[in-house]
Amino acid sequence: MNFNITQEQQQFADALRRWVDKDYSFEHRNKIIHSEQGVSGEAWATLVELGMTALPVPEEQGGFNGSAIDMMVVMQELGRGLVVEPYFATVLGAQFLKLAGGQEALLEQVAGGELKLAAALGEKQSRYEMFDIATTAKKNGDGYVLNGTKTVVIHGGQADKLIVSARTGSGQRDTSGISLFVVPADAAGVSRRDYRTIDGQRAADITFSNVQMPASALLGKEGAGWDILEAATDYGATLLCAEAVGAMEALNAATLEYLKTRQQFGVPIGKFQALQHRMAEMFMQMEQARSMATLAAVKVASSDPEERRRTVSAAKARIGQAAKYVGQQAVQLHGGMGVTNELPAAHHFKRLTMIDVTLGDTDYHLARFAAQPGFKKSA
Amino acid sequence: MDLNYTADDLAFRDSVRAFLDASLPKDLQDKVLNHKRLSKEDIVRWHKIVAKQGWVGTGWPVEHGGTGWSPVQRHIWEEECARAGTPPILPFGVNMVAPVIMAFGNEAQKRHYLPRILSCEDWWCQGYSEPGSGSDLASLKTRAERQGDHYIVNGQKTWTTLAQHADMIFCLVRTDPNARKQEGISFLLIDMKTPGITVRPIIMLDEDHEVNEVFFDNVKVPVQNLIGEENKGWTYAKYLLGHERTNIAAVGRAKRELLFLKRVANEQRKNGKPLLEDPVFASKVASLEIEIMALEMTVLRVLSLESAKRGPGPEASMLKVKGTEVQQMLTELMVEAVGPYALPFDATYLEGEREHSIAQDDDAAPLAPYYFNYRKTSIYGGSNEIQKNIITQMILGL
Ligand SMILES: Cc1cc2nc3c(=O)[nH]c(=O)nc-3n(C[C@H](O)[C@H](O)[C@H](O)COP(=O)(O)OP(=O)(O)OC[C@H]3O[C@@H](n4cnc5c(N)ncnc54)[C@H](O)[C@@H]3O)c2cc1C
Numbered sequence: 017m018n019f020n021i022t023q024e025q026q027q028f029a030d031a032l033r034r035w036v037d038k039d040y041s042f043e044h045r046n047k048i049i050h051s052e053q054g055v056s057g058e059a060w061a062t063l064v065e066l067g068m069t070a071l072p073v074p075e076e077q078g079g080f081n082g083s084a085i086d087m088m089v090v091m092q093e094l095g096r097g098l099v100v101e102p103y104f105a106t107v108l109g110a111q112f113l114k115l116a117g118g119q120e121a122l123l124e125q126v127a128g129g130e131l132k133l134a135a136a137l138g139e140k141q142s143r144y145e146m147f148d149i150a151t152t153a154k155k156n157g158d159g160y161v162l163n164g165t166k167t168v169v170i171h172g173g174q175a176d177k178l179i180v181s182a183r184t185g186s187g188q189r190d191t192s193g194i195s196l197f198v199v200p201a202d203a204a205g206v207s208r209r210d211y212r213t214i215d216g217q218r219a220a221d222i223t224f225s226n227v228q229m230p231a232s233a234l235l236g237k238e239g240a241g242w243d244i245l246e247a248a249t250d251y252g253a254t255l256l257c258a259e260a261v262g263a264m265e266a267l268n269a270a271t272l273e274y275l276k277t278r279q280q281f282g283v284p285i286g287k288f289q290a291l292q293h294r295m296a297e298m299f300m301q302m303e304q305a306r307s308m309a310t311l312a313a314v315k316v317a318s319s320d321p322e323e324r325r326r327t328v329s330a331a332k333a334r335i336g337q338a339a340k341y342v343g344q345q346a347v348q349l350h351g352g353m354g355v356t357n358e359l360p361a362a363h364h365f366k367r368l369t370m371i372d373v374t375l376g377d378t379d380y381h382l383a384r385f386a387a388q389p390g391f392k393k394s395a
Numbered sequence: 396m397d398l399n400y401t402a403d404d405l406a407f408r409d410s411v412r413a414f415l416d417a418s419l420p421k422d423l424q425d426k427v428l429n430h431k432r433l434s435k436e437d438i439v440r441w442h443k444i445v446a447k448q449g450w451v452g453t454g455w456p457v458e459h460g461g462t463g464w465s466p467v468q469r470h471i472w473e474e475e476c477a478r479a480g481t482p483p484i485l486p487f488g489v490n491m492v493a494p495v496i497m498a499f500g501n502e503a504q505k506r507h508y509l510p511r512i513l514s515c516e517d518w519w520c521q522g523y524s525e526p527g528s529g530s531d532l533a534s535l536k537t538r539a540e541r542q543g544d545h546y547i548v549n550g551q552k553t554w555t556t557l558a559q560h561a562d563m564i565f566c567l568v569r570t571d572p573n574a575r576k577q578e579g580i581s582f583l584l585i586d587m588k589t590p591g592i593t594v595r596p597i598i599m600l601d602e603d604h605e606v607n608e609v610f611f612d613n614v615k616v617p618v619q620n621l622i623g624e625e626n627k628g629w630t631y632a633k634y635l636l637g638h639e640r641t642n643i644a645a646v647g648r649a650k651r652e653l654l655f656l657k658r659v660a661n662e663q664r665k666n667g668k669p670l671l672e673d674p675v676f677a678s679k680v681a682s683l684e685i686e687i688m689a690l691e692m693t694v695l696r697v698l699s700l701e702s703a704k705r706g707p708g709p710e711a712s713m714l715k716v717k718g719t720e721v722q723q724m725l726t727e728l729m730v731e732a733v734g735p736y737a738l739p740f741d742a743t744y745l746e747g748e749r750e751h752s753i754a755q756d757d758d759a760a761p762l763a764p765y766y767f768n769y770r771k772t773s774i775y776g777g778s779n780e781i782q783k784n785i786i787t788q789m790i791l792g793l
Binding site for chain 1: 524527528529530531534553554597598599600601602606667675676730731734735737738740741754755756763764767768770774775778780783
């Protein structure tokens with residue numbers, strides 16, 4: 017067994033950390049968040065230059081064919097640095113393209129940083145059940161016509177192209193009859209309402225009214241989109257787990273530092289046992305979370321879908337619990353400072369809270385874990 | 396034992412309900428029930444309506460213009476206000492500085508300040524905490540040096556709630572730097588318009604401007620603004636801390652928010668069914684509801700002790716800890732209930748500048764900010780850790 021990361025992975029991590037420290041300071045990030053765009057072209061260019069967009073793309077399309085473990089290393093750093101650029105959304109979109117196959121040209125553009133993607137999956141009624149789709153794609157000659165509204169599409173307003181799930185058959189809550197499409201964000205009939213999210217990112221509600229799509233917009237086979245959708249969102253959940261671990265690391269480090277320096281009653285508050293035990297628990301929560309994020313990164317590529325679902329859900333659920341504990345305690349131990357918008361710690365807390373409600377919260381993944389056929393096996 | 400209100404209590408409740416039905420403006424109620432932000436004007440407007448009715452000083456004796464209500468009547472009033480969704484009556488004047496002025500102020504101070512507090516002519520804020528003195532309040536450093544008939548005040552207060560609107564601040568200041576920590580502190584009333592005072596905003600997690608830093612640079616305060624005796628301020632501060640507690644647990648609001656949570660959870664779908672029918676979520680809401688029931692009974696038991704004329708005690712600490720836990724659990728479940736729809740952030744909607752939220756769901760829009768903001772409740776007013784220290788020392792004798 018080998019838990020070490022490779023030299024190359026370490027180099028990616030170091031490069032990212034140097035960039036965040038030097039050019040993506042907390043103050044700079046705040047400016048980006050409050051800018052019109054909410055993201056930074058300059059920061060994107062640097063991510064591209066550092067090879068981040070090429071990392072997950074296959075070598076044939078100009079990428080490094082990076083594994084989920086490679087991506088874990090990257091996402092941890094982005095979580096630590098509170099990076100708000102549309103990287104996760106693009107990589108998630110690219111995973112759909114990889115799984116569907118036949119999308120070489122687009123993947124090349126992703127690798128080169130010319131194409132930003134977003135996955136438009138959720139709808140008002142769907143919550144975390146991505147098969148609950150009311151959006152329709154009706155056959156129209158050679159192509160399709162798309163109608164429906166997608167909600168809280170992460171970085172949907174910044175994407176050049178959208179991966180859209182739509183119904184080509186079956187009932188609204190069936191896993192059959194789902195098809196996936198690549199739709200240019202500026203296609204006629206696409207309207208986007210872009211907004212800031214509470215954790216400083218961007219999302220959009222997107223409406224498709226009679227959007228005409230050619231046959232080539234279809235990803236994979238018609239009606240068979242669910243397997244891709246589920247596998248791709250599992251991959252996305254795995255990336256979020258890694259990001260959460262990075263955020264927890266930063267939060268724990270900041271809290272520990274605060275306990276050592278903040279003086280009340282003539283001593284550093286870290287001398288109070290009531291706080292020491294909580295700091296110890298925060299540390300253990302983070303380590304359990306790291307273990308699960310690692311496990312998910314290894315297993316998300318499993319050829320056995322049940323094993324993939326089981327481990328990804330276990331990780332997302334466990335990390336949701338850890339993130340809540342670490343986030344809430346970090347705020348409490350910081351006292352008044354913890355509830356101001358002035359500290360990075362407060363923003364790590366907000367990000368962690370929102371990671372839990374993205375791509376399935378703790379309860380959702382606990383239930384999904386327990387619903388796998390293997391769970392019911394007994395001696 | 397009888398857990399029911401008496402006929403008199405019920406009649407009182409009906410009169411409160413009738414007043415609220417007739418007097419609570421719809422637009423204010425709408426803001427409160429929909430978790431939107433209240434402006435200074437909103438709060439002053441409601442205060443003046445209640446003042447006209449003569450019901451602001453619910454804990455005050457009649458001679459000072461108070462209602463002279465019993466603890467149970469006060470409880471009913473607070474519960475009915477919460478149920479109806481009224482803006483708050485801010486505690487800083489009515490429940491904090493006023494009792495101190497009544498107990499330790501001189502006649503001139505009583506005559507001048509108390510009526511103005513009732514009518515909301517003065518907006519008060521509380522200047523206790525300092526950057527280096529939070530939980531360890533007695534370590535405060537802001538200096539007040541006597542020069543003839545003035546004090547010259549220098550130093551910094553922080554976390555001062557709504558000081559941006561305030562006319563007056565009541566401060567703890569150090570008047571004897573050589574005495575023991577608690578013994579060189581005085582209680583001073585300061586006009587916020589005095590030259591040398593600067594207020595700087597602190598923005599909270601939900602991006603609202605709620606607290607401030609207040610700087611004092613050679614601020615001249617007349618000696619007649621001293622409460623009681625010089626260097627006795629700590630005694631008055633302790634009196635104040637133990638004084639207001641009936642509404643500390645905010646059970647009425649918790650009950651209203653529980654109903655809101657259930658409504659949202661009925662509208663949200665999980666597995667194609669209302670979320671509230673999901674056994675996992677239902678069990679969490681049930682646990683919370685039971686906790687609120689227990690808290691309400693505990694509050695009523697503490698109240699009945701108070702009616703039996705036992706002075707304020709460390710039970711207030713218990714109500715604070717359990718009350719804030721309930722409030723925080725409520726906001727946590729609200730975020731869980733709306734799931735991904737907690738993400739969109741729309742300050743213009745919260746400020747009432749826009750009728751509908753930019754994203755799909757108006758109910759969901761304020762809930763994440765609410766959750767983040769409410770992390771403060773276990774920190775301010777003496778953190779929950781400090782409350783537990785009080786319980787272990789004063790009740791358990793550890
Ligand atoms: C929203 C808000 C509004 C406020 N409004 C006002 C106001 O209007 N006027 C005013 O004067 N103040 C106000 N305060 C200040 C508030 O009273 C202080 O924040 C509070 O007393 C805690 O102090 P601190 O923030 O310095 O935290 P610290 O005292 O530094 O505490 C940090 C952490 O250490 C813990 N801790 C400290 N000592 C001990 C101990 N002995 N044992 C165990 N744990 C301990 C605390 O519980 C906390 O978790 C407000 C604060 C907030 C957040």
